[in-house]
Amino acid sequence: MTKTPLLAFALCAGQLASLGRAQEVVGGPAVVNLGPRTATVIWLVSDSQSTLGESPSGLSLSARTVQVRKTVYTGLKAGTTYYYSTPAGKGHFKTPPAPTSAKTSTDAAPAFTFVVYGDVRTRDDVHAQVIARAQKSDPDFVLHTGDLVADGADTALWPKFFQIEAPLLSKTAFYPSLGNHEKNDPQFYEFLDVKNGYYSFNYGNAHFSVLNTDIRNAGQGTEAQDRYWKEQVAWLEQDLIRNQGADFRFVAGHHPPFTAVSNRQGDNAHMTALVPMMEKYKVTAMLNGHDHNYQRFEKQGIQYITTGGGGAPLYNVDMPPAYITRKVEKTENFVRIRVVGKRAVGEALGIDGRVIDSFEFKAGQ
Ligand SMILES: [Fe+2]
Structure with missing residues (x-):
C-alpha cells in the first residue's frame, strides 16, 4: 500500500527529468508589455515533436511543440536600461521615460526612437535584412504593423519569426498588432x-x-464582427479623449485607410471611416501595413503611413490617390521615427540603408 505513492513519485520525477533533457530553446528572447515600471521577458521552448504523413510508414512532416516561457517584472524604474539573461540568451531594454503631458513637456523631454515595419512573412531573407538594418537605428521599441507569419495557426512558423527577429528584439521592446495572416x-x-x-x-x-483591424477574423459572422469593431472604435475614441494631453498621438494597425494599390482601392471601408475621428482628436499619424510597399499620405495635417515591406512579396503602387499622396514606392522598407521634445522626424529606409522618404511631425498637430 505504501509503495504506490513512492512509485508514482519516481515515475513523475523520471518523466520530469526526461522532459528537462529534451527541452530546447526555439525562439527569443524578447520583451513585451513594456511600461515605465513593468516588463515581460519571453522566449519559446520545445520539449517534443510530432510527425505526420499520408501513410503510417511515410511520416514525412514533423513539427516541434512550442510553449512560451515568461517572467514578469514590476516595480522597475522609468527611463532606465535593464539587462537580462534567459535560457534563450541575454538581452537588454529601456523602460519608457516617466509620462509627460503637453502642459509639462519641453523640448528637453527625453528623446526616443522607434521603428515600425510589417508584413515580414514569406521571404525570410528580406525579413532578416530589415531586422539587420533596423538594428542600426538602436530603437527604444519596435511597433509591428501585422502579418508576422504567413499563417498564425501554423505552430512551426512562430519559432522562425522569433529566431529572425532575435538580434533586434533582444535589444529593445516589442509592441505587435494583428494582421490578417x-x-x-x-x-x-x-x-x-x-x-x-x-x-x-x-x-x-x-x-x-x-x-x-482584422475584423473578419475577430468573430464568427458579420453580426459578431460588427459588434467587435463597434466596441473597439468606442474604446479608441475614449482612449484618444483620455490622451489629448500627449504631445503626439499615433494610431497603429494592419489595414490602411488609403492605398495606392489599384486592386485594393476601397477594401478597408472600416478604416477609411475612422479618418474623421483621427482629425477630431488630432492624431499625429496612422501607421499601417498590409500593402507590401511604402506609402505616405497626408490629409488635414494627419499623416497616413503604410510600411508593409518587411518580406512579403511586393505590390505595385499603380493608383496613388489624388491630392493626398506624398510618397509611394514599391520597395522593401521600414520606418524610423525619432521624437525630440515637441518635434518628431521620420524616415522610411530601405534594406540597403537608402532614405526613401522623410517627414516631420509637430506636437499637437
Ligand atoms: Fe495583410
Whole structure:
C-alpha cells in the first residue's frame, strides 16, 4: 500500500527529468508589455515533436511543440536600461521615460526612437535584412504593423519569426498588432503574451493606440464582427479623449485607410471611416501595413503611413490617390521615427540603408 505513492513519485520525477533533457530553446528572447515600471521577458521552448504523413510508414512532416516561457517584472524604474539573461540568451531594454503631458513637456523631454515595419512573412531573407538594418537605428521599441507569419495557426512558423527577429528584439521592446495572416489565432496571444487584440501605451510624451483591424477574423459572422469593431472604435475614441494631453498621438494597425494599390482601392471601408475621428482628436499619424510597399499620405495635417515591406512579396503602387499622396514606392522598407521634445522626424529606409522618404511631425498637430 505504501509503495504506490513512492512509485508514482519516481515515475513523475523520471518523466520530469526526461522532459528537462529534451527541452530546447526555439525562439527569443524578447520583451513585451513594456511600461515605465513593468516588463515581460519571453522566449519559446520545445520539449517534443510530432510527425505526420499520408501513410503510417511515410511520416514525412514533423513539427516541434512550442510553449512560451515568461517572467514578469514590476516595480522597475522609468527611463532606465535593464539587462537580462534567459535560457534563450541575454538581452537588454529601456523602460519608457516617466509620462509627460503637453502642459509639462519641453523640448528637453527625453528623446526616443522607434521603428515600425510589417508584413515580414514569406521571404525570410528580406525579413532578416530589415531586422539587420533596423538594428542600426538602436530603437527604444519596435511597433509591428501585422502579418508576422504567413499563417498564425501554423505552430512551426512562430519559432522562425522569433529566431529572425532575435538580434533586434533582444535589444529593445516589442509592441505587435494583428494582421490578417495571424488569423486571430490563440498562438499570437500566447507566444507574444498579448492580453487583448487592441491596446494602448504611453512612451514619454507620445501615446500609441494599437488596433486589431482584422475584423473578419475577430468573430464568427458579420453580426459578431460588427459588434467587435463597434466596441473597439468606442474604446479608441475614449482612449484618444483620455490622451489629448500627449504631445503626439499615433494610431497603429494592419489595414490602411488609403492605398495606392489599384486592386485594393476601397477594401478597408472600416478604416477609411475612422479618418474623421483621427482629425477630431488630432492624431499625429496612422501607421499601417498590409500593402507590401511604402506609402505616405497626408490629409488635414494627419499623416497616413503604410510600411508593409518587411518580406512579403511586393505590390505595385499603380493608383496613388489624388491630392493626398506624398510618397509611394514599391520597395522593401521600414520606418524610423525619432521624437525630440515637441518635434518628431521620420524616415522610411530601405534594406540597403537608402532614405526613401522623410517627414516631420509637430506636437499637437
Ligand atoms: Fe495583410
